[in-house]
Amino acid sequence: MDQLNSTMITPDRERGQHLRFEERCSIRIFKKLGYSLRKIAQQIDCSPSTVMYELRRGTGERRGSRGRFPQYSARRGQQNYEINRSRCHKAHKIAGAQPFLEWMYGKIKHHKWSLDACVGYAKREQLFPAEQIPCTKTLYNELWAGNLEIHPADVPEALSRKSHKNHRVRQNKHILGKSIEERPEEVMERIHCGHWEIDTVVGHKSGKESVVLTLLEKKTDYYMAIKIPGKDADSVMTALEVLREEYQEHFTEIFQSITADNGNEFARLCEMEKYGIYVYFAHPYSSWERPQNERHNRILRRFIPKGASIERYSAEQICSFADEINALPRKALGYCTPEELFEKFLDQVYSVDKVQSAS
Incomplete structure (x- = not known):
C-alpha cells in the first residue's frame, strides 16, 4: 500500500540539540575508522567535548584484566541517555514540604x-x-x-467556582425600609466596626422547621449563627432581642447598622431603629450587595449541607460551627482570624466604658 504522507528523509539536527540515535551510530563508525574527537565532531556538527562525553556514556566498564577493552555501543549510549533524561528535571516543589x-x-x-x-x-x-x-x-x-x-x-469550594456575571439592579416592589442606596459609603468600604449583614440559612425548603439566622460584622468578618424556630419575622426579632439583652447598653455601639434582603422574615427589622440602629434593605435578587454574609453562608454549608434538616443540629452545634468559621484565617484580614479582630473591637467598646466610669 502506498504511503502518500510519509517520508524517509530525517531532518538535520540543529547545532546545540541533543544527539540522536543516528548520530550515535555515526560516532561508532567514525571511531572504528580512527577519527579523532575533533574530526568526528566536525562530521556530525557538534562540540568535541560532546563526542568525548558520548563515548564515555556508551562504553562499558572493563571488569577484569583479561580480554579486549570494551568498545563504544550506540545502543548503550542511547539507553544511558534516556535513563539520564528521565532523572533530569526540576525538583518537585512539594518534595521537601x-x-x-x-x-x-x-x-x-x-x-x-x-x-x-x-x-x-x-x-x-x-x-x-x-x-x-x-x-x-x-x-x-x-x-x-x-x-x-x-x-x-x-477542599472547600474547589469544585464550585463560578464565573461572575454582570447584574442589573431591580427596584423593590414592597418597601420594608431604607434602601441600601442610602447607606453611607464607609459601610461598604469597611472603615469602621459595627456594621452588619443579616440573612437566614434554611434546611428543607418544604414544610415549616427551624432555620439558622446569620449575622456578619463587615470589618472583622465575625460571624454569628443562631438557630431560630422558623423563618418568620417574630423568630428573627426574638433572636435580636436576646442579643440586645446580652450586650445591654453596648448593643447600639456593637450593632450600628444592619443590612438585610427583602425576605418576609425581616419585615419587622425596622423596629430595631428605635434603639438607634440603622436598617437598610438590598435590592431584590441582588445577593451580591451583601457579599460577605453570602460567602460565609457558603462556608457554613461545609458543616450543614444543602437539603439537610436544621432540626438535626442543636443550637450549641450551630454555635460551634460559627466558632470554627471565626477561627479560620482570612487573606483579606492579613491571615488574622475574625475572632481575634472582633475581640479587639469589643475590648475597645468596653474600655471606653471603664474610662468613663473611672472619671
Missing part, C-alpha cells in the same frame, strides 16, 4: 480550612521554614494533578 502537608491535611479534614488559609496562616505564625511552605497556586496545581493525599471534593 511533608511536615507542612501533614499539618495542612489535618486542618482541611477536621476544620474545613482552604489551601490559601493554610499557607497564609503557616507563614504568618512561622510554623515551618519558609522554603517548606509551597504557595497557594502550587498547591492547587498539585491538587488537580492528583499529587496530594486529598481530593478536590475535600
